Amino acid sequence: MNNGEERRLNGEVEEDDEDDEETNGGLAAWERAYADERSWESLQEDESGLLRPIDNQSLHHAQYRRRLRAASTSRIQKGLIRYLYIVIDFSKAASEMDFRPSRMGVVAKHVEAFIREFFYQNPLSQVGLVSIKDGVAHILTDLGGSPESHVKAVMGKLECSGDASLQNALDLVHGYLNQIPTYGHREVLILYSALSTCDPGDIMETIQKCKKSKIRCSVIGLSAEIFICKHLCQETGGLYYIALDEPHLKDLILEHAPPPPAIAEFAIANLIKMGFPQRAAESSVAICSCHKEAKVGDGYTCPRCKARVCELPTECRICGLTLISSPHLARSYHHLFPIVPFDEVSLSLFIDQQNKLPKACFGCQQSLLGPGNKPSLCVACPKCQQLFCLDCDIYIHESLHNCPGCESTRHSKIPTANEGG
Amino acid sequence: MASAPSKLYADDVSLLMVLLDTNPFFWSSSSLPFSKFLSHVLTFLNSILLLNQLNQIVVLLRATIQAGGFVIKDEQLIKEGSGEGIPSSLLSGSLSMALCYIQRVFRSGPLHPQPRILCLQGSSDGPEQYVAIMNAIFSAQRSMVPIDSCYMGSNNSAFLQQASYITGGVYLKPQQPNGLLQYLTTVFATDLHSRAFLQLPKSAGVDFRASCFCHKKTIDTGYICSVCLSIFCKHHKKCSTCGSVFGQAQSESSTTNRKRKASDT
Ligand SMILES: [Zn+2]
Ligand SMILES: [Zn+2]
Ligand SMILES: [Zn+2]
Ligand SMILES: [Zn+2]
Ligand SMILES: [Zn+2]
Ligand SMILES: [Zn+2]
Numbered sequence: 001m002n003n004g005e006e007r008r009l010n011g012e013v014e015e016d017d018e019d020d021e022e023t024n025g026g027l028a029a030w031e032r033a034y035a036d037e038r039s040w041e042s043l044q045e046d047e048s049g050l051l052r053p054i055d056n057q058s059l060h061h062a063q064y065r066r067r068l069r070a071a072s073t074s075r076i077q078k079g080l081i082r083y084l085y086i087v088i089d090f091s092k093a094a095s096e097m098d099f100r101p102s103r104m105g106v107v108a109k110h111v112e113a114f115i116r117e118f119f120y121q122n123p124l125s126q127v128g129l130v131s132i133k134d135g136v137a138h139i140l141t142d143l144g145g146s147p148e149s150h151v152k153a154v155m156g157k158l159e160c161s162g163d164a165s166l167q168n169a170l171d172l173v174h175g176y177l178n179q180i181p182t183y184g185h186r187e188v189l190i191l192y193s194a195l196s197t198c199d200p201g202d203i204m205e206t207i208q209k210c211k212k213s214k215i216r217c218s219v220i221g222l223s224a225e226i227f228i229c230k231h232l233c234q235e236t237g238g239l240y241y242i243a244l245d246e247p248h249l250k251d252l253i254l255e256h257a258p259p260p261p262a263i264a265e266f267a268i269a270n271l272i273k274m275g276f277p278q279r280a281a282e283s284s285v286a287i288c289s290c291h292k293e294a295k296v297g298d299g300y301t302c303p304r305c306k307a308r309v310c311e312l313p314t315e316c317r318i319c320g321l322t323l324i325s326s327p328h329l330a331r332s333y334h335h336l337f338p339i340v341p342f343d344e345v346s347l348s349l350f351i352d353q354q355n356k357l358p359k360a361c362f363g364c365q366q367s368l369l370g371p372g373n374k375p376s377l378c379v380a381c382p383k384c385q386q387l388f389c390l391d392c393d394i395y396i397h398e399s400l401h402n403c404p405g406c407e408s409t410r411h412s413k414i415p416t417a418n419e420g421g
Numbered sequence: 422m423a424s425a426p427s428k429l430y431a432d433d434v435s436l437l438m439v440l441l442d443t444n445p446f447f448w449s450s451s452s453l454p455f456s457k458f459l460s461h462v463l464t465f466l467n468s469i470l471l472l473n474q475l476n477q478i479v480v481l482l483r484a485t486i487q488a489g490g491f492v493i494k495d496e497q498l499i500k501e502g503s504g505e506g507i508p509s510s511l512l513s514g515s516l517s518m519a520l521c522y523i524q525r526v527f528r529s530g531p532l533h534p535q536p537r538i539l540c541l542q543g544s545s546d547g548p549e550q551y552v553a554i555m556n557a558i559f560s561a562q563r564s565m566v567p568i569d570s571c572y573m574g575s576n577n578s579a580f581l582q583q584a585s586y587i588t589g590g591v592y593l594k595p596q597q598p599n600g601l602l603q604y605l606t607t608v609f610a611t612d613l614h615s616r617a618f619l620q621l622p623k624s625a626g627v628d629f630r631a632s633c634f635c636h637k638k639t640i641d642t643g644y645i646c647s648v649c650l651s652i653f654c655k656h657h658k659k660c661s662t663c664g665s666v667f668g669q670a671q672s673e674s675s676t677t678n679r680k681r682k683a684s685d686t
Contacts (some may be wrong), residue, residue, distance in 0.1 A: 080647075080648070080649070080650055081647055124650070183647035183648075184647075269646065269647055269648045269660070269665035269666065269667055270647045270667050271644040271645065271646060271647070271653065271656055271657070271667050272644065272645045272647055273642065273643075273644055273645075274642065274643060274644070274645050275641060275642045276629065276630045276631045276640065276641050276642070276643070277629075277641070278628075278629070278630065278641070279627060279629060303641035303642050304642060321642070325629035325631075326629055326630065326631035326632075326652075327555065327558075327559075327583060327587060327629065329631065329645070329650050329652065330551070330552065330555035330559075331555070331559055332650050333552045333555065333556075333650070334552070334556050336649050336650075336662070336663075337552055361521075362518075363517070363518060363521030363522070364521045364522045364524060364525035365522060365525075366525055391524065391525070391528060392521050392524070392525075395520075395521060395524045396517075396521070399560045399563060399564075400517060400520055400521070400556060400557065400560045401556040401560070402513060402517040402553045402556050402557055403517070404514055404517035404518040404521055405514075406514075407511060407513040407514035407517050407550070407553050408511055408514030408515070408517075408518070409514075
């Protein structure tokens with residue numbers, strides 16, 4: 001459990017990396033990647049010439065820049081309703097052991113994490129899984145909104161054999177994505193291990209077909225860059241990256257979880273009819289339409305046909321109405337009202353002003369003075385001018401999506417007496 | 422209290438973040454005077470500290486325009502005169518601050534007290550804080566911090582009901598405000614581990630219906646802008662939030678899609 005520091009050095013601030021710990025703990029020392037062992041690289045010389053372990057500031061900066069970049073694009077509309085096919089390469093190349101235990105195992109593990117993260121961030125979107133092996137593509141799961149069925153398929157039988165065929169996979173996915181409603185964003189994420197593709201026809205035609213259908217194809221390679229993948233991504237507006245090692249692969253996959261910037265002509269704006277079901281009373285008994293089982297309490301009633309469903313969001317099995325709850329929509333609202341990036345300030349500036357300003361982080365109340373009363377780096381919200389420590393800065397922008405300072409000084413414009421109280 | 426060696430933290434050590442609503446608009450009209458309310462709360466806080474010597478309490482006050490601010494830590498209580506009040510208190514700000522503080526506790530190492538948030542609120546919900554409060558709720562859910570709420574107002578608070586439901590906390594609206602201490606000690610005093618063995622008040626139903634952006638009317642079926650997810654009660658030509666112009670009237674979008682699906686395959 002003591003790899004909290006290590007984790008921060010890797011530049012990751014994830015709350016949920018239990019699986020990370022598992023892998024580090026499960027490997028013997030000689031199996032661990034060399035990169036982690038270069039301990040001399042994490043040393044830094046301070047002013048007095050002493051060697052100290054590097055503080056996470058430089059890494060923080062990298063992250064900060066990445067976030068700034070993300071924030072600057074956030075004015076652009078996001079494609080919030082996504083239809084994504086994840087294509088996993090289970091050809092012979094996926095059994096290679098350069099990733100441990102094998103490429104296939106590593107990919108499956110991170111796809112599972114990705115699916116959960118994807119549905120957390122895109123509650124109204126759908127995912128389907130496709131596998132490529134023996135030169136053909138198979139549908140593992142149909143497009144659907146429930147993470148469990150996909151996770152079960154990924155964690156199920158894992159075998160790899162034969163060659164990979166990019167064209168077959170694209171043809172299959174294209175056939176399905178062509179049917180989805182026009183307001184949806186069509187995406188394909190291909191996790192490709194092979195260094196070649198074994199196709200029955202002209203793949204260039206297939207790529208043009210995908211381009212015409214406005215399917216955004218992204219590829220994450222596990223071995224080396226291949227021209228055809230690069231061409232595919234360039235043509236369709238997707239991203240192409242090669243994973244260097246496992247943490248990098250994880251980052252690359254998770255980069256696809258937040259909604260991509262919407263490209264206006266890719267999806268036509270539309271109004272979608274939706275139902276907001278009420279939660280059924282605790283004691284009521286009904287047969288649910290999804291599992292066909294009698295259940296007590298715990299469920300929602302479709303407002304149009306009064307059928308009972310167990311989980312939201314879903315599509316009513318009886319009348320086809322999309323059923324969601326308002327918190328599902330609220331989960332996406334931070335994309336619409338993004339929080340501005342904070343400005344870096346040096347605290348010494350403030351201390352000169354006769355100690356008037358608080359020297360503690362406005363969020364967590366931690367002192368902003370580093371060891372030896374030396375002011376450490378901190379950030380200020382450009383709107384409310386409150387100071388925050390770097391940890392809070394990351395937390396506020398990556399998870400909370402609220403500025404505590406602005407929220408505490410919000411000027412309420414409704415001076416009427418409170419009706420309820 | 423924080424000086425105790427961290428090795429002693431067991432699963433029943435709590436960090437209780439209390440968000441006190443000191444909105445004078447509410448308390449001047451409340452049946453329970455504020456001073457009485459405070460004495461109930463103080464007794465409750467002292468009993469928490471007595472339950473386990475490692476328990477920690479942080480109290481945030483909110484009411485004034487300069488709301489929040491960590492006024493009390495552990496046992497020292499400084500009463501802060503609440504100057505200018507505003508009708509709905511700033512729940513979003515104090516929730517956000519509490520969550521930042523809890524993240525700092527999480528950062529402090531693998532052994533830390535179990536944090537939870539208790540909202541003691543009287544004033545009604547401020548609709549303009551909706552997005553911010555929901556953001557805070559989802560962040561709390563992600564870090565598995567339950568938000569308990571004790572609502573003293575006359576109607577139920579939809580925000581607090583959702584907060585407690587989503588994060589797995591307890592929502593309570595005391596029937597007899599004069600017996601507040603009794604409610605607090607029986608429902609909110611137990612640590613998270615022991616809660617599994619208790620029969621705590623069940624949620625009486627949470628209203629998850631949405632309200633439309635155009636009339637703020639609660640609806641059970643409506644239209645959603647596919648670009649920004651704004652909610653409308655009837656079909657519009659243009660989205661008032663993001664400005665997208667919608668295509669042909671697709672009143673029954675889901676059924677037409679089905680038909681198209683069927684004809685394509
Ligand atoms: Zn069911
Ligand atoms: Zn229905
Ligand atoms: Zn901080
Ligand atoms: Zn601010
Ligand atoms: Zn309306
Ligand atoms: Zn819109």
